Structure formats: C-alpha cells, structure tokens
Amino acid sequence: MSMNAAPGRPEQARAPLGGGADHDVTSVGARTLRDIALARSGDKGNRATLSVVALDPKDYPELERLLTAERVQAHFAGVVHGPVQRYTLPDLAAVHFVMFDALGGGVTRSLALDAHGKTLSAAVLDLPL
Amino acid sequence: MQDAKPYRIGAGAGYAGDRIDPAIDLAERGELDALVFECLAERTIALAQLQRAHDPQAGYDPMLKARMRAVLPACVRNGVTVITNMGAANPIAAGQAVLDVARELGLPRLRVAVVTGDDVLPWMQANDVPLIDSPHSVRSLDGRLISANAYLGADALLPALQADVNVIITGRVADPALFLAPLMVHFGWAADDWHRLGQGLLVGHLLECAAQVSGGYLADPGHVDVPDLHRVGFPLAEVSADGRAVITKLPGTGGRVDRLSCTAQLLYEVEDPAQYLQADVVGDFSRVRFTQLEPDRVQAQGASGHARPDHLKATLGYRDGFIGEGQISYAGPGARARGELALSILRHRLQDATLSHSLVGLEHRAELIGVNAMHGPRLGADREPYEVRVRLAVRCATRAQAEAVGQEVEALYLNGPAGGGGVTQSVREVIAAASALVPRSAVQPRCCILEGSP
Numbered sequence A: 001m002s003m004n005a006a007p008g009r010p011e012q013a014r015a016p017l018g019g020g021a022d023h024d025v026t027s028v029g030a031r032t033l034r035d036i037a038l039a040r041s042g043d044k045g046n047r048a049t050l051s052v053v054a055l056d057p058k059d060y061p062e063l064e065r066l067l068t069a070e071r072v073q074a075h076f077a078g079v080v081h082g083p084v085q086r087y088t089l090p091d092l093a094a095v096h097f098v099m100f101d102a103l104g105g106g107v108t109r110s111l112a113l114d115a116h117g118k119t120l121s122a123a124v125l126d127l128p129l
Numbered sequence B: 001m002q003d004a005k006p007y008r009i010g011a012g013a014g015y016a017g018d019r020i021d022p023a024i025d026l027a028e029r030g031e032l033d034a035l036v037f038e039c040l041a042e043r044t045i046a047l048a049q050l051q052r053a054h055d056p057q058a059g060y061d062p063m064l065k066a067r068m069r070a071v072l073p074a075c076v077r078n079g080v081t082v083i084t085n086m087g088a089a090n091p092i093a094a095g096q097a098v099l100d101v102a103r104e105l106g107l108p109r110l111r112v113a114v115v116t117g118d119d120v121l122p123w124m125q126a127n128d129v130p131l132i133d134s135p136h137s138v139r140s141l142d143g144r145l146i147s148a149n150a151y152l153g154a155d156a157l158l159p160a161l162q163a164d165v166n167v168i169i170t171g172r173v174a175d176p177a178l179f180l181a182p183l184m185v186h187f188g189w190a191a192d193d194w195h196r197l198g199q200g201l202l203v204g205h206l207l208e209c210a211a212q213v214s215g216g217y218l219a220d221p222g223h224v225d226v227p228d229l230h231r232v233g234f235p236l237a238e239v240s241a242d243g244r245a246v247i248t249k250l251p252g253t254g255g256r257v258d259r260l261s262c263t264a265q266l267l268y269e270v271e272d273p274a275q276y277l278q279a280d281v282v283g284d285f286s287r288v289r290f291t292q293l294e295p296d297r298v299q300a301q302g303a304s305g306h307a308r309p310d311h312l313k314a315t316l317g318y319r320d321g322f323i324g325e326g327q328i329s330y331a332g333p334g335a336r337a338r339g340e341l342a343l344s345i346l347r348h349r350l351q352d353a354t355l356s357h358s359l360v361g362l363e364h365r366a367e368l369i370g371v372n373a374m375h376g377p378r379l380g381a382d383r384e385p386y387e388v389r390v391r392l393a394v395r396c397a398t399r400a401q402a403e404a405v406g407q408e409v410e411a412l413y414l415n416g417p418a419g420g421g422g423v424t425q426s427v428r429e430v431i432a433a434a435s436a437l438v439p440r441s442a443v444q445p446r447c448c449i450l451e452g453s454p
Helices: A057-066 A069-075 A120-124 B021-029 B044-054 B064-078 B091-104 B121-126 B154-162 B177-187 B194-207 B259-267 B335-350 B376-380 B399-410
Strands: A010-013 A037-044 A047-054 A084-089 A094-099 B007-013 B034-037 B081-084 B111-116 B145-150 B167-170 B235-239 B245-249 B282-284 B289-294 B297-301 B304-306 B311-331 B364-369 B387-396 B421-439 B446-451
Touching: A010 A069, A037 A120, A037 B259, A047 A057, A047 A120, A047 B259, A057 A094, A069 A084, A069 A094, A069 A120, A094 B259, B007 B021, B007 B064, B007 B081, B007 B177, B007 B194, B021 B034, B021 B064, B034 B064, B034 B177, B044 B145, B044 B311, B044 B421, B064 B081, B064 B091, B081 B177, B091 B111, B091 B167, B091 B446, B111 B154, B121 B145, B121 B421, B145 B421, B154 B167, B154 B177, B154 B446, B177 B194, B177 B235, B194 B235, B194 B245, B194 B259, B194 B282, B194 B297, B194 B304, B259 B289, B259 B297, B311 B335, B311 B399, B335 B364, B335 B387, B335 B399, B387 B399, B399 B421
Parallel strands: B007 B034, B034 B081, B081 B167, B111 B167
Antiparallel strands: A010 A084, A037 A047, A047 A094, A084 A094, B007 B235, B111 B446, B145 B311, B235 B245, B245 B297, B282 B304, B289 B297, B311 B387, B311 B421, B364 B387
16 A cells, blocks of 8 residues: 555455454444445456545545555455455545456356445445544 | 537436436437437347347347437437447347337438447357456357457447438447547547547546436435435536536436546446556546536546557357246344244255255355345344345256246245245346457448438
8 A cells, every 4th residue: 555656556455365253343333434435336247346435535545544455355355255456546536446256257147136246335335434 | 620619418328228308308408419328238239139039120229219219309309419339239120210210200311320340259159269357268158159249449430420310320339439439520539549539438438327427326315415316317528629528417407416426437347447448549547537617517637548459349148057046035023033044944955966856066145135145244244134035046057947946945935934925036047248359350340321211
C-alpha cells in the first residue's frame, strides 16, 4: 500500500488467507465503511470487480488506508478463492478491486443464486473503520 | 472547423429487459442526435442462435418490435438516429421487423442499416485457438459449440452512420462502440486519435448501462438516498468536439447524476482502470475527473487511450449440461434449525449411491437463503432470521438427473422437518459462455441498407 501510488497502479494480495473466525466483525453502533463509502460490484468471467467510492472525497485517504488488498481478501475468505488486486484512484476518491476465482466458474455456469456476485458490494460495507 | 454545438446522445436501454418509458421520454424531450439501446448480454446470442435454428425469421431480441413501436414516431419526428444491438443472432431479420413496424406506424420511408460480420463460428470451428481464462482450447467445445461472435468495433458502424439512416441494427458489437461510432462520424475523429477515442469510450461506458449512471443501482436508504426511482430518468451525454462530455438526465425525472453515480458506473465491470481493453482503443480512465456543474449535470473529462489491440475478443456460447434446483421455506421459531435439518437430509441423500436416481459426486450448493446463500457461512451466519429458504442446486449431465434434484427437495414435505412450505423446482439447460481472441483479418463487417416500399 502506498499513499503516493500512481493512479491505477495495481497492488496485489497473492497468498489466500485462512478462513475461520479471524474476519472483521462489527459490533453494534461501531462505525463501518458504509458510513463513508458506497460500493458496486460486477462480473468479468470468473472474476468479480468491486469498487468502493468515498461519499465525501476528503475520506479517501482513510479508504485507501483501510481497504488493502489483504484485508479485502481476508474479508471474502471462502467466497473469493484467488488473489485480489487493488487499484487506487485518488482523482475519483475510489479504490477498485479485481477478485479472482470469485464467481463459481462465471455467471453463465455458476450454481450460485447470485451468479453475478452483485451482492458482494454490500458485504464489504460491513468492515469496521 | 469544429462544431460548437454538442452532440446529444442518450441511452434507451441498459439490458434486454429494461424499462421502455424512459426511452420514449428521451426520444420526445431529449433533443437527441442519437438514442442507443444496448440489449445483448454475454450468452444472449447463443440463446438467440438456438431460436433461429428453429425459425429462420427468429433470433433477434424479442422486445425489438415493442421498443421500436414505442420510440420510432418521436425519433423520426425529431431526427434521432436509433442505434441498437438488438439484431442478436439475426440482424437482417431484425431489420425487416423494424420495417414492418414502420409500415404499421405509417412511416413507410424509414431507412434501416444492418451491420453484420460478427458471426465467426465457421472460423472458430476451423481454427483451434486457446480459450481465455481457461487451460482448454476451442476444440474442447467440439459438438457443444452453438455460437461464436466477435465484438465488432465502432469502425463496423461507420458506413451505416454515413448512409443517413433512421435505425442501425447490429449483432455483437462492443457495447461502448455503439456510442463511440456516432461521435467519431459527427466530429470526424480519426480511427487512431487514441486520446479522443478514449474520451468517447468513456462516454459509451458511462451510458451503456442506462440508469446505472443516473441513480439506478445506487440507493442505500439513510446512506445514499435517490429520489423517485419509480420513474428514474435514463441518461444522456452532451459531447463536445474535444471529447469532453456532460452527463445528465431530463428535468422532472427521478434519480440523481453526480460524482457518486458517475464514479460507480465508471468502474463497473472494468478491471485495470488504466487499461480498459476495447475493440477500438485501450481506454485509460485512471485520471478521469467528474465536476458537478449544476444539479444532475456532471462534466466528465480526463480519459485518454492507447492503440487498439490487434485481435478482437469473441464470445463463444456452448452447451454445458443442466442445473437442477429445488427450494423450500421454513418460518417462525426454530426456522433456521429446521432449515439446517432439511439441508442435512438433502446432503445425506446426495451421498447415497443406492437411490434409484443417484446424484452422488455431483457439484452442488446446499444453502439457506436468509442465512448463507449469498456470502457463505462466515459473513452471514450470526443472525437468527424469522424465515429461511432451503436451496439445493446441482450440476447435472442430463435433464432427467436435474429433475431429480427438485423432487428431492419436494419430498421434504412429507419426509422432512416440520412446517416446510412453498416448494419450487426448476431445471435449466446451461448455455455457458467462453471467450477467445480472433485476428481482425478473420472478421469482415458488412453493412446493408433496407428501405421500406411505400
């Protein structure tokens, strides 16, 4: 992670992190990512894209600090099976992720109810600040 | 000499089933130059190809006629060019269908351009090339391949746009190219003016999902509020000769156009924002900036681009077995425990090789909607729901096997936990999509003009 990274420069978390109870759990009343950002996910083959946009651009540095590729990968352990790649976009006050092996083989053949991974966007908003 | 007046281009549909009324509104009040309907999802052409095999006049978008009936009167009256990929697997028949609609509407002089050449199935069958994101090659789909269509670029639409037609019908074309092509013709942008093509690509990408840039798919009550989604306005862009654009929507419509709506759409389904691979240009969106000029008016600038790729991407549709599915609901106290018991029963049945319809060893998902069906057990498990819905989905080789899946769930009525209700069953044949690259030399776009006979 680098605050001075060039826009769009990829950063990657490669090693799949273990599952278990070590994921971020939000306690009631705690501030979460949802208080400062919105998210949208989409599909590309068997990869999910996930964008997180600061509601107020002044919160962008916190977004960039909080949402490392490693943390997003840990959050989606058991859902995303491949690496997670991050792109920082300060001009847009957004961080963007490509999550590999995330869609059960891809939209057209997945057994999942949400084959597109559209609902993944909301899951990331639960991360505590 | 550059045209000082901006080119006004609107989005009339962001997917095959999109609402029709917002497109009528744009046709009537948008003062548009062009109205684009993007209606072709990844595997739609394969499904359309199967329909065409049954009926040579079928294979285009089933809503084509309804959409044209709705918008053609205003589009012809106001001089709006309609551009759409609703031709799917049969653009020529789609063009004839548009002429039929025009005759019904009393518009006998309508001119339709049909763009073909995206069908590369014969080439794929003759050339074994690797599949993208797969260890296999096209040969692995032998006997199962239904369709192969290249994503044509904006260049394929240029002759149609220069022919002064009312409607342009295509099959598979890169979605943003449907928007980029009229900008290239109107402003005279060269096919290697990568910077302006990058800007035009940005316009196309922002508009191609229609309301997703004007407030649709954004609302999260109390956090991100969007007014009047029941009548959300579809977007339009006012594009300048240098490629800068203002994204907006019509006054009086619902939704919102602002930095948030535009940024969410900008990054939607893009991988590397600095290298957005498209047929016409490799777009660089990493330094795009959005500036709110007025409420619901956002200026987009800062996109650029690099030389286009040598190959075109093609989508291949192929048969990939069946998915059988069954669901049953449990509600009230202990709903979750009863749902989990039901899943346990189903898992035992899936491991039992002595059953008359054995499903042993098949890839499946057994889950509780309301608990863990979306994001698995780790993210969803700590809340006790009032109601749950058991879902079993199994990948099967045959239709008969897939039918057994729903029957297994239905049998939970008399054989499972207490209080199960609302069983549904489904079987669907899987038409899957794969991708491969095809050299530009193997793809020859063509354009023909259809005219009504008064």
